[in-house]
Structure formats: structure tokens, C-alpha cells
Amino acid sequence: MRTSPAAVGNRPRSAPVPLPPGRSEARAAFKDSAGAILGFVPLGLAFGALAAQSGLEWWWAGLSAALAFGGSFEFLLIGLVTAAVPLAAIALSTFMVNVRHVFYALSFPLQRITGRLGKTYAAFALCDEAYALATANQARSWTSRRILWLQLYLHLCWTASAITGALLGSLIPNSVAGLDFALTAMFTVLALDAIRDMRGDLPTPALALISAAAARLLFPAQMLPAAFTLFTATLLARHYFTTKRPRHA
Incomplete structure (x- = not known):
């Protein structure tokens, strides 16, 4: 459907023509x-x-x-x-x-x-x-x-x-x-x-660095998969202890 010239002229200039999604x-x-x-x-x-x-x-x-x-x-x-x-x-x-x-x-x-x-x-x-x-x-x-x-x-x-x-x-x-x-x-x-x-979640990059350093020392030949495994394990452990922390009334 085409827009008539009159309709275009009456459109406020401050409203930009939206692009297709x-x-x-x-x-x-x-x-x-x-x-x-x-x-x-x-x-x-x-x-x-x-x-x-x-x-x-x-x-x-x-x-x-x-x-x-x-x-x-x-x-x-x-x-x-x-x-x-x-x-x-x-x-x-x-x-x-x-x-x-x-x-x-x-x-x-x-x-x-x-x-x-x-x-x-x-x-x-x-x-x-x-x-x-x-x-x-x-x-x-x-x-x-x-x-x-x-x-x-x-x-x-x-x-x-x-x-x-x-x-x-x-x-x-x-x-x-x-x-x-x-x-x-x-x-x-x-x-x-x-x-x-991250905004306040700085321990995450710290855990990543620690995991990489540990993998480099313990598993130098397989550093990348070892670092990912250690990092995932530390994240899961942090999540577990954070969610299981007792709530005080």
C-alpha cells in the first residue's frame, strides 16, 4: 500500500520513518x-x-x-x-x-x-x-x-x-x-x-584466571579443556553454595 504525498506532508518531521524489523x-x-x-x-x-x-x-x-x-x-x-x-x-x-x-x-x-x-x-x-x-x-x-x-x-x-x-x-x-x-x-x-x-561480579574473571593457571601447571598438554572443566566446576560450586546459603528470618 503506497502512502499519498499529502499523508507524507502531514506527518510530523520529528517522527522518523521506522525501518522494517x-x-x-x-x-x-x-x-x-x-x-x-x-x-x-x-x-x-x-x-x-x-x-x-x-x-x-x-x-x-x-x-x-x-x-x-x-x-x-x-x-x-x-x-x-x-x-x-x-x-x-x-x-x-x-x-x-x-x-x-x-x-x-x-x-x-x-x-x-x-x-x-x-x-x-x-x-x-x-x-x-x-x-x-x-x-x-x-x-x-x-x-x-x-x-x-x-x-x-x-x-x-x-x-x-x-x-x-x-x-x-x-x-x-x-x-x-x-x-x-x-x-x-x-x-x-x-x-x-x-x-x-559484570558490575560487582569480579570474582568470575578471577576464577577464570585461577582455572587457567591451575590447568597450565597441572595439565599443560591439555590446558584448554582442563581450564574449561575447572572453571565450570568452580562456577557450579559457587552457585551451589550461594543458593544453599541459609536464609535468616
Whole structure:
């Protein structure tokens, strides 16, 4: 239904014309993911260049980025593929590197995603950056569309960067100053934002640091899964003792 010119002229100038819900949420999700995308681009280019320099075809980098979407594991996968490692060893390596996603599922807002297809894609496209953004304090009011748009932008950015890096692999230097620190810097910013959102819950990052330090000392070969396990155990213990604390009349 079209709006007549007269109706437009009579509309108060102070009232902005609302955007369609899907369109506005897509724009909001793009703004939410902009910082993570800036971290994805150099890493995706580096991944694509590494794949090309390892003798793999350019499409292999794009296919891996689109279907595996494993981030750090994809770098490891290049070495496994070029070394012709057995599939069983690749499967075990995949599980060990990505086992952290099991813990992500405990607090990722999958219950806010509508539709079976949406839930399936949200689970598939769950990465560290999407988890950090979707579980932040300001994301509690995000709708299903906004979360899915966020994950789609990250997925497309990683895939496009990997393909670009593979096609231009010969033009990208083997070592670029600061490239290896791009993702670390992005996670540092996300961690600081998360700490600011906690407001009085500072023991949580302290428990995370203690768990990481203990895992490093006790289980250096399996630090990541050990740290997640210890951190989860301490959180459950804190929750138990907090809820079971006797109430005084």
C-alpha cells in the first residue's frame, strides 16, 4: 500500500520513518559485528595465503572456511591435510580443539533462536566471537534475527577473507608486523567489555584466571579443556553454595 504525498506532508518531521524489523536488525547486527569483522579480515587473509602457499587450491580455503568454520582449527587442518593424516586423527584433533563449544552451549542464548533451521545454523556458526558478543550484558534484549544476522556476517566475512587470501596468496608477505596479534587484541577488547558488564561480579574473571593457571601447571598438554572443566566446576560450586546459603528470618 503506497502512502499519498499529502499523508507524507502531514506527518510530523520529528517522527522518523521506522525501518522494517528485519532490515533494522540486520543493520544493528552489522554494527555489533563490525569490531569482530576487523579482526577476522587479517586472520582470514592469512589463512587463505597459508593454504595457497601449502600447495592447496584456492577453493579449498573457501570450502574449509564455509563448511568447517573452525577458526584456529582450520590453520591446524592445513597441516593435517598436507601431511595426509588419517581421518581418525583429524577427528580427534577436531574434538580436542573445539571441545570448548560444549561449554559455550551452556550459556549461549540458543533458546531465543526461533525455528529449527535457525537453531541449527546458530549451533553450526557458533564461534568464539559470536559467543562473546551474544552473551554480553547488552545482548540480553537481542532477538533471534539479530543474533542470526550477527553470526551470518561473521561467517561470510571469514569465508570471503579466506578466499581472497588464497587468490592473492602470492602477493601477501609471509610475515606482516602485527598480523598475528590482531585476533589477540580483539579478544582483549571483548574481555574488557565483558568485565565492565559484570558490575560487582569480579570474582568470575578471577576464577577464570585461577582455572587457567591451575590447568597450565597441572595439565599443560591439555590446558584448554582442563581450564574449561575447572572453571565450570568452580562456577557450579559457587552457585551451589550461594543458593544453599541459609536464609535468616
